[in-house]
Amino acid sequence: MNTQAQTVADSKEIENTQFTDFSISQWQDTDAVMEQLHELLGQPVRSIRRENMDKVLKYFEEKCKTSKELADQAAQVIPGGIQHNLAFNYPHPLAITDANGAHMTDVDGNRYIDFLQAGGPTLLGSNYEPVRNKVKELLDSCGPTTGLLHEYEVKLADLVCKHMPAVEMLRMLGSGTEAVMAAIRVARAHTGKKWIIKMGGGYHGWSDQMVFGMRVPGTGRRDAVGIPRGTTSKIHENFPHDLGALRRKLMINRLSGGTAAVIVEPLGPESGTRPIHKTFNQELRKLCDEYNTLLIFDEVVTGFRVGLSGAQGYFGVMPDLTVLGKCITGGYPMAGALGGPRDIMMNLAGGIGGGKKSAMVGGTLSANPLSCAAGYYSIKEMERTKAAQHAGRAGDRLCNGLKEIVSRLGLPYVAYNQGSIVHLQTSGVMLLNAHTLRQKIRTLKEAPARKHLMEEFGAAYCAHGIITLAGSRIYTSMADTDDVIDDALNRFEDVMKLV
Numbered sequence: 001m002n003t004q005a006q007t008v009a010d011s012k013e014i015e016n017t018q019f020t021d022f023s024i025s026q027w028q029d030t031d032a033v034m035e036q037l038h039e040l041l042g043q044p045v046r047s048i049r050r051e052n053m054d055k056v057l058k059y060f061e062e063k064c065k066t067s068k069e070l071a072d073q074a075a076q077v078i079p080g081g082i083q084h085n086l087a088f089n090y091p092h093p094l095a096i097t098d099a100n101g102a103h104m105t106d107v108d109g110n111r112y113i114d115f116l117q118a119g120g121p122t123l124l125g126s127n128y129e130p131v132r133n134k135v136k137e138l139l140d141s142c143g144p145t146t147g148l149l150h151e152y153e154v155k156l157a158d159l160v161c162k163h164m165p166a167v168e169m170l171r172m173l174g175s176g177t178e179a180v181m182a183a184i185r186v187a188r189a190h191t192g193k194k195w196i197i198k199m200g201g202g203y204h205g206w207s208d209q210m211v212f213g214m215r216v217p218g219t220g221r222r223d224a225v226g227i228p229r230g231t232t233s234k235i236h237e238n239f240p241h242d243l244g245a246l247r248r249k250l251m252i253n254r255l256s257g258g259t260a261a262v263i264v265e266p267l268g269p270e271s272g273t274r275p276i277h278k279t280f281n282q283e284l285r286k287l288c289d290e291y292n293t294l295l296i297f298d299e300v301v302t303g304f305r306v307g308l309s310g311a312q313g314y315f316g317v318m319p320d321l322t323v324l325g326k327c328i329t330g331g332y333p334m335a336g337a338l339g340g341p342r343d344i345m346m347n348l349a350g351g352i353g354g355g356k357k358s359a360m361v362g363g364t365l366s367a368n369p370l371s372c373a374a375g376y377y378s379i380k381e382m383e384r385t386k387a388a389q390h391a392g393r394a395g396d397r398l399c400n401g402l403k404e405i406v407s408r409l410g411l412p413y414v415a416y417n418q419g420s421i422v423h424l425q426t427s428g429v430m431l432l433n434a435h436t437l438r439q440k441i442r443t444l445k446e447a448p449a450r451k452h453l454m455e456e457f458g459a460a461y462c463a464h465g466i467i468t469l470a471g472s473r474i475y476t477s478m479a480d481t482d483d484v485i486d487d488a489l490n491r492f493e494d495v496m497k498l499v
């Protein structure tokens with residue numbers, strides 16, 4: 001590990017009083033979860049009965065008419081009718097008018113328990129009033145942006161540096177995707193090396209270089225539509241969890257430009273959907289040190305959600321670069337940031353007439369006062385309320401309840417959680433691989449039906465008043481009281497009885 005990062009980490013370990021406060025009360029039994037997931041994949045899909053699915057679709061037809069009208073209009077002016085990959089789109093997108101705490105209401109007046117939480121950033125619950133009030137004050141004073149320095153930029157950077165053990169300097173950016181782009185660029189600029197290795201199936205945004213081995217490990221450039229081959233020619237995907245294969249890649253890369261960085265989601269690919277062993281990150285850190293390669297933690301999901309010191313605090317592993325997003329602005333726009341020790345971060349020393357040759361990173365609205373004020377007050381509130389721990393407890397309660405329902409009803413589905421990130425696998429599609437020819441053929445054959453099952457479950461949850469992320473992931477928030485979770489469990493049980 002970079003020695004400067006080590007020094008920063010050591011001093012912060014002593015200073016940081018929140019260091020042991022995390023949303024994860026107990027690490028999953030990874031081997032047991034993997035075994036259950038393999039069993040799920042080993043059997044044919046267990047679908048919702050046709051007559052019951054017809055009732056689910058009827059809900060959308062009868063109760064979501066205005067959403068459907070809007071979705072039809074959207075399809076005329078927005079490609080595919082949706083703007084981003086979080087959008088719920090089976091059988092059609094829902095238009096939301098109201099979001100508050102643990103609930104959302106659609107344009108037709110239907111109320112839902114909100115387990116999407118905007119895809120993760122609203123750890124305090126949706127549209128959290130104390131932060132909203134501060135943002136309004138800011139808007140009244142200088143509007144959303146000025147293009148010049150604002151005190152909230154400094155306050156937010158200071159706060160993040162205080163909490164994140166491996167962050168000594170912070171650069172705000174527009175999104176997690178942008179922050180990953182910056183991390184890769186800085187890693188190459190700092191080390192002078194070429195290769196970047198990611199874990200197959202991991203998601204690091206949609207930049208040219210990271211649309212590689214996405215979702216299904218072993219698929220390489222399968223999704224690289226519109227991306228020239230040369231752009232991904234120095235990206236490797238490693239089979240998730242396989243440190244032996246990673247060592248071989250690091251060794252081979254030495255002969256052709258060296259490895260600038262290994263980038264991982266620290267809970268495992270797709271926000272822990274493919275769960276890792278608890279010691280994985282420590283072993284990975286050692287391997288990166290051995291090959292003098294930077295370790296990048298993509299903490300877009302885990303930053304602040306796992307705890308104020310992120311997954312790096314939880315695992316006690318110091319990455320060289322930390323990518324942040326989502327919670328860093330508490331759900332407000334322009335959520336992206338890159339952090340690390342001074343010597344690496346100074347590769348970004350920007351500004352007109354800065355003098356030093358630095359990596360080009362930044363944009364018109366990067367580090368605008370609105371995002372920085374929202375982020376500052378959101379993190380202050382997370383500190384004050386212990387939001388991550390509350391959300392984690394809600395995640396535990398939900399996950400335990402789901403396990404009980406699935407087992408009582410004799411279903412093959414698998415529930416597991418890392419604190420406030422709960423996974424409910426009904427189809428196993430997220431666990432398919434494509435590393436061997438046999439796996440490739442199987443994935444090609446089975447993925448469509450398994451994906452459709454996941455969509456059907458997503459729609460069925462909706463028809464029973466619950467919104468999830470793509471029918472398989474659930475983000476809990478501080479707003480999820482025991483009553484909310486128990487209400488949700490009754491609704492999940494009603495859906496499971498449709499099978």
Ligand SMILES: Cc1ncc(COP(=O)(O)O)c(C=O)c1O
Nearest residue numbers: 175176177203204205298300325
């Ligand atoms: C781990 C991870 N990295 C990067 C990103 C990209 O962030 P953004 O959607 O802000 O571009 C995401 C988004 O979900 C993510 O989950």
